[in-house]
Amino acid sequence: ETGVTQSPTHLIKTRGQQVTLRCSSQSGHNTVSWYQQALGQGPQFIFQYYREEENGRGNFPPRFSGLQFPNYSSELNVNALELDDSALYLCASSSDSSGNTIYFGEGSWLTVV
Amino acid sequence: GIQVEQSPPDLILQEGANSTLRCNFSDSVNNLQWFHQNPWGQLINLFYIPSGTKQNGRLSATTVATERYSLLYISSSQTTDSGVYFCAVGGNQFYFGTGTSLTVIP
Numbered sequence: 199e200t201g202v203t204q205s206p207t208h209l210i211k212t213r214g215q216q217v218t219l220r221c222s223s224q225s226g227h228n229t230v231s232w233y234q235q236a237l238g239q240g241p242q243f244i245f246q247y248y249r250e251e252e253n254g255r256g257n258f259p260p261r262f263s264g265l266q267f268p269n270y271s272s273e274l275n276v277n278a279l280e281l282d283d284s285a286l287y288l289c290a291s292s293s294d295s296s297g298n299t300i301y302f303g304e305g306s307w308l309t310v311v
Numbered sequence: 312g313i314q315v316e317q318s319p320p321d322l323i324l325q326e327g328a329n330s331t332l333r334c335n336f337s338d339s340v341n342n343l344q345w346f347h348q349n350p351w352g353q354l355i356n357l358f359y360i361p362s363g364t365k366q367n368g369r370l371s372a373t374t375v376a377t378e379r380y381s382l383l384y385i386s387s388s389q390t391t392d393s394g395v396y397f398c399a400v401g402g403n404q405f406y407f408g409t410g411t412s413l414t415v416i417p
Binding site for chain 1 (some may be wrong): 346355397399403407
């Protein structure tokens with residue numbers, strides 16, 4: 199139990215649709231990062247939010263966007279879904295922007311058909 | 312970005328055996344963590360170990376930062392140790408290896 203919760207746990211979307219994934223960070227954590235994990239691969243960094251501001255972005259197109267709210271929960275939005283977006287999306291929280299120790303949620307499994 | 316290589320990619324052990332997992336990384340880092348991913352996808356933090364040695368029960372880890380590698384030791388393996396082990400390095404952004412898939416058979 200890491201204290202990081204994600205929703206939904208599983209979802210199926212059609213190519214071209216939009217999806218919103220949600221994450222509640224561990225209590226007291228002000229930094230949230232999102233990762234995409236394709237089957238058989240390690241997680242890849244999408245972006246990080248620190249105190250409601252984007253604090254770093256990986257090699258993902260602009261149709262991947264996010265938000266962090268005053269309570270430090272976060273959303274990941276993906277527009278114009280493509281088949282290759284099918285993956286496990288992981289949220290991680292930490293206590294400061296340097297990400298000393300990070301704690302992951304159970305992830306959201308997205309299937310795009 | 313930082314390259315992270317893990318070996319071996321797959322490992323099958325008899326229950327009770329010991330194993331060593333290796334992580335090599337291509338650049339200096341100020342943060343290195345080991346994770347265990349269970350079959351449901353959850354990543355569990357095992358060690359925060361940018362340098363030095365730590366032990367937690369049957370698990371221990373050593374990072375030699377100057378030589379850019381880290382080792383995870385699993386002793387007296389149990390079936391519940393099965394899963395994928397990831398090494399992640401970085402700071403704000405973590406770079407993950409492709410993992411070591413461990414299967415422990417009774």
